[in-house]
Amino acid sequence: MPAINDDEPQGPQLFSERPEWADVTPVPQYEGFQPIAPILYTPQYKDATDYFRGIVRTGEKSERVLELTEAIIRMNPAHYSAWQYRYHTLLAIKAPLDEELKRMDAIAIQFLKTYQVWHHRRLLLTALHSSSRTSPSSVKSALEELAFITRTLATDAKNYHTWSYRQWILAFFDNADLWEGEMGFIERLLTEDVRNNSAWHHRFFVVFGKGSGLQRGASQEDSETVLKRELAYTKDQISLAPNNPSAWNYLRGVLEKTDTSYERLRSFVELYTVSQVKPDQSVLDLENPGPGTTAELPCVAALEFLADIHEKAGGDEVKKAIEIWKSLANEHDTMRKKYWEFRIKEASL
Amino acid sequence: MGSVRPTPTDGYPTPTSILQSATENILKARIPGHALPTDSTPVQPTLQRQQHLRFLLRNLVQGFPARYVSQDASQPWLIFWTLQGFSVLGVGLDPTNKKKTVDTLLAMQHPEGGFCGGPGQFPHLLPTYAAVSAMAIAGQPGPGGGWDQIDRKKMYDFFMSLKQPDGSFLVSHNGEVDVRGIYCLLAVATLLNIATPELVEGTAEFVASCQTYEGGFGNASYPDWALDDGVIDPSAPRPPLGEAHGGYTFCAFASWVLLQPYLKHYMPASRPQINMSSLLRWLTQMQGIAIELGGFKGRTNKLVDGCYSWWVGGCVGLVEGLLGERISKPSPSHIDSEKDEEWDDVDDSVYNRKALQEYVLLAGQHPAGGLIDKPPKNADAYHTLYCLSGLSAAQHHVIPNETRKKELLACWADADVANDKLEAFRRENFAFALSWLEEEGESRFVGGEGNRLNATHPLFNLTVTHTENMMAHFYGRKVPSRYKKN
Numbered sequence: 001m002p003a004i005n006d007d008e009p010q011g012p013q014l015f016s017e018r019p020e021w022a023d024v025t026p027v028p029q030y031e032g033f034q035p036i037a038p039i040l041y042t043p044q045y046k047d048a049t050d051y052f053r054g055i056v057r058t059g060e061k062s063e064r065v066l067e068l069t070e071a072i073i074r075m076n077p078a079h080y081s082a083w084q085y086r087y088h089t090l091l092a093i094k095a096p097l098d099e100e101l102k103r104m105d106a107i108a109i110q111f112l113k114t115y116q117v118w119h120h121r122r123l124l125l126t127a128l129h130s131s132s133r134t135s136p137s138s139v140k141s142a143l144e145e146l147a148f149i150t151r152t153l154a155t156d157a158k159n160y161h162t163w164s165y166r167q168w169i170l171a172f173f174d175n176a177d178l179w180e181g182e183m184g185f186i187e188r189l190l191t192e193d194v195r196n197n198s199a200w201h202h203r204f205f206v207v208f209g210k211g212s213g214l215q216r217g218a219s220q221e222d223s224e225t226v227l228k229r230e231l232a233y234t235k236d237q238i239s240l241a242p243n244n245p246s247a248w249n250y251l252r253g254v255l256e257k258t259d260t261s262y263e264r265l266r267s268f269v270e271l272y273t274v275s276q277v278k279p280d281q282s283v284l285d286l287e288n289p290g291p292g293t294t295a296e297l298p299c300v301a302a303l304e305f306l307a308d309i310h311e312k313a314g315g316d317e318v319k320k321a322i323e324i325w326k327s328l329a330n331e332h333d334t335m336r337k338k339y340w341e342f343r344i345k346e347a348s349l
Numbered sequence: 350m351g352s353v354r355p356t357p358t359d360g361y362p363t364p365t366s367i368l369q370s371a372t373e374n375i376l377k378a379r380i381p382g383h384a385l386p387t388d389s390t391p392v393q394p395t396l397q398r399q400q401h402l403r404f405l406l407r408n409l410v411q412g413f414p415a416r417y418v419s420q421d422a423s424q425p426w427l428i429f430w431t432l433q434g435f436s437v438l439g440v441g442l443d444p445t446n447k448k449k450t451v452d453t454l455l456a457m458q459h460p461e462g463g464f465c466g467g468p469g470q471f472p473h474l475l476p477t478y479a480a481v482s483a484m485a486i487a488g489q490p491g492p493g494g495g496w497d498q499i500d501r502k503k504m505y506d507f508f509m510s511l512k513q514p515d516g517s518f519l520v521s522h523n524g525e526v527d528v529r530g531i532y533c534l535l536a537v538a539t540l541l542n543i544a545t546p547e548l549v550e551g552t553a554e555f556v557a558s559c560q561t562y563e564g565g566f567g568n569a570s571y572p573d574w575a576l577d578d579g580v581i582d583p584s585a586p587r588p589p590l591g592e593a594h595g596g597y598t599f600c601a602f603a604s605w606v607l608l609q610p611y612l613k614h615y616m617p618a619s620r621p622q623i624n625m626s627s628l629l630r631w632l633t634q635m636q637g638i639a640i641e642l643g644g645f646k647g648r649t650n651k652l653v654d655g656c657y658s659w660w661v662g663g664c665v666g667l668v669e670g671l672l673g674e675r676i677s678k679p680s681p682s683h684i685d686s687e688k689d690e691e692w693d694d695v696d697d698s699v700y701n702r703k704a705l706q707e708y709v710l711l712a713g714q715h716p717a718g719g720l721i722d723k724p725p726k727n728a729d730a731y732h733t734l735y736c737l738s739g740l741s742a743a744q745h746h747v748i749p750n751e752t753r754k755k756e757l758l759a760c761w762a763d764a765d766v767a768n769d770k771l772e773a774f775r776r777e778n779f780a781f782a783l784s785w786l787e788e789e790g791e792s793r794f795v796g797g798e799g800n801r802l803n804a805t806h807p808l809f810n811l812t813v814t815h816t817e818n819m820m821a822h823f824y825g826r827k828v829p830s831r832y833k834k835n
Contacts, residue, residue, distance in 0.1 A: 027469060029467060029469060030456060030468060033449075033452060034449070035449070035452075035453040036409060036428065036450045036453045037408055037409045037412060037413060037427055037431060037453070038412040038413070039412060039413045039417045039424070039427075040412050040414055040417075041415065041418060041421075042415055042418070045418050049421070052469075053469035056469065076419055076421050076422065077419075078421075078422050078423070079421060079422045079470075080471070080524065081469075081470040084471055084522065084523050085471075087523055115527075119524070119525045122525075157364070158648075160592075160594065164567070164568055164569070164590045164591035167590045171573070171574070171588075172573070192363070193364045193365055194363055195364075195365035195366060195650045196650070197648055197650045198648075200592075201563075201591075201592035201593075205588055205590075209571070209586065209588035210574060210586050241359045241363070241366075243356070243357040243358070244359075244650070245649050246650050249563045249649060252562070253562025253563065256562065292361075293360075294359055294360025294361065295359045296357035296359055296360075334639070335639060335701055335704060336634075336636065336701070337701070338698055338700060339699055342676065
């Protein structure tokens with residue numbers, strides 16, 4: 001028997017080397033032929049997945065399956081079958097799902113960009129709280145989950161699945177306190193980065209997701225109050241950094257959703273279509289916050305917006321829209337020349 | 350050669366603008382005449398075909414390196430990305446490798462229907478699309494050819510088992526709802542002729558509900574406020590989950606287009622709607638400015654990435670195809686411009702095709718072979734395909750052709766479409782999908798004809814020939830040749 005060499009690295013044992021797994025027959029991936037385009041697996045990955053195929057074949061659902069699926073997930077968090085089988089196993093052995101959620105925290109942080117990590121949490125929350133969403137303990141869980149999401153967003157402020165999942169949590173629990181708490185969170189993120197489009201989208205979801213103007217909440221705000229607040233907020237953010245497409249898209253979204261005329265923004269928008277910041281703004285117009293001294297003008301999005309105002313006004317104003325689109329095509333936004341020409345063509349019909 | 354304007358920051362830096370600036374500093378070196386003195390590789394707009402073919406072939410024959418374990422649940426995708434990459438580059442597989450490919454794919458078919466990410470895994474809509482698409486390239490009818498070994502009945506049952514009351518589909522059992530899954534399901538159902546009204550009922554409405562205020566599409570929508578005892582109330586809120594995103598937008602809009610035959614036959618009076626103008630605006634807004642070489646981004650205020658050449662660039666092509674004459678008729682007032690006159694005179698697009706080609710050729714190619722997100726990233730199979738497909742989409746106009754559609758409808762002369770509504774639906778699916786053809790004389794190649802790629806079908810990302818062959822087989826029709834005899 002060879003002596004054990006202390007200098008050799010002792011990695012985790014393969015499942016094939018563990019006596020407690022000896023009763024499982026590992027199943028190789030391709031039996032009997034050489035596949036095209038094979039992946040050159042590590043021995044650890046091949047071993048774990050051979051054993052996974054083995055227990056799937058027998059249908060085993062036990063504690064040790066949790067160990068096996070976790071090993072696979074840590075090597076390949078996108079292995080959706082391992083996640084699916086893990087979920088079924090948890091249910092079959094009646095494992096405590098809140099402990100599973102906690103256990104998955106570290107994995108979520110490590111593998112943020114993987115769908116399955118977030119979807120698994122969603123399955124667990126659904127299983128735990130479907131029938132009791134409004135109970136205090138459920139709301140407490142939701143708050144903890146939102147706090148967890150906030151922590152992960154600190155690492156990756158625009159992670160798509162994380163934001164989508166946060167929206168789902170809010171909608172699923174549909175609790176007044178949860179909705180109310182979001183505005184402060186969103187504003188904090190937009191203060192950190194006013195160009196974070198995910199945060200703007202989230203704001204739209206929170207304010208308008210369940211229907212224009214009103215979210216359930218202790219304070220029954222009417223639609224006009226919400227509209228005024230959102231317009232004021234967005235205008236302030238535009239004045240901080242005018243060349244921010246997220247804010248302009250949000251502005252358009254608010255107007256469309258509330259069926260408000262673009263005309264309402266004319267005085268504001270015109271402040272941003274000039275070539276230079278007006279040096280003396282002795283009257284501070286809170287309704288129409290203007291660009292700061294470092295703003296780069298004219299702002300392309302403002303020109304586009306003004307053209308839309310002219311187009312919607314119709315009649316003689318359409319000519320003004322065409323002039324603006326020409327200036328965008330030839331000077332200010334030449335990459336989109338074809339699009340501006342298309343707008344001219346459509347308006348000329 | 351003037352200096353190229355950076356994206357304006359208004360003297361107000363945030364993490365987004367800082368990252369954007371850093372990226373622009375790297376990208377601008379790829380603009381002809383702007384290379385850094387330290388750059389030894391002069392960048393030419395020449396497609397390095399041989400290098401890319403070698404990159405793809407190496408993966409196919411030698412295998413994928415260990416880091417691709419992250420794609421172990423996407424093995425059909427690795428095959429599809431590689432095979433379609435070859436197709437776009439105009440190269441076919443030899444019969445031995447075709448057979449090997451077919452056998453490998455069949456090992457991933459699940460006994461209960463659908464294809465899996467790998468043998469012994471569970472069936473899933475995304476690998477199902479990749480496997481069937483790879484079959485379209487490598488397979489054929491007959492024993493061992495692959496096509497007839499696809500269990501279409503079980504696949505249909507698998508699809509139906511995933512269907513949700515809001516018209517969406519889970520991607521797998523206990524999986525997520527995701528508009529990518531819907532695209533994959535519809536593309537496969539169309540190719541294999543297994544679409545039925547029962548399968549797609551409510552799906553168009555679901556897709557429409559994924560459109561965000563920005564005009565693009567998110568990955569799903571929240572159904573519960575609109576669901577009353579399993580039935581959707583169309584007036585109730587069904588907000589999108591997730592911001593407008595290039596990949597999801599392609600999948601949503603391609604799904605929308607694939608659903609047109611269903612809407613025409615089963616919902617002529619009460620069709621759901623999407624906002625085409627805000628979609629078109631969002632798509633064109635995703636194209637980067639000159640300092641970004643006109644590549645596409647996937648989301649507002651994020652960075653350009655070569656793969657969006659297909660997801661977003663290709664999607665604009667789809668919109669152009671659907672809007673038809675509104676886009677292509679010549680403008681009544683021609684805009685005078687000193688630059689690019691020759692190109693502009695003949696290009697009817699609504700986005701800057703020339704710039705997108707430049708992005709792929711100047712920023713998207715890796716010097717060692719394969720294509721990339723952006724410099725200095727490494728090449729991978731996914732970016733290789735989608736950069737090439739995007740380049741192809743920018744070179745060619747593939748749009749619905751009325752004459753071809755008539756020829757295709759004529760293949761069904763023996764069918765009783767007047768009385769058999771399902772047959773009429775199948776006929777429309779067939780004729781609509783196959784009516785998309787490369788518009789003759791409308792192709793343009795930055796860097797010259799040597800950069801020419803094969804045209805790709807904007808709905809499937811397969812060549813028109815591969816699409817035709819597969820559909821002719823599964824719809825049981827003899828399709829007349831696209832090439833006119835002289």
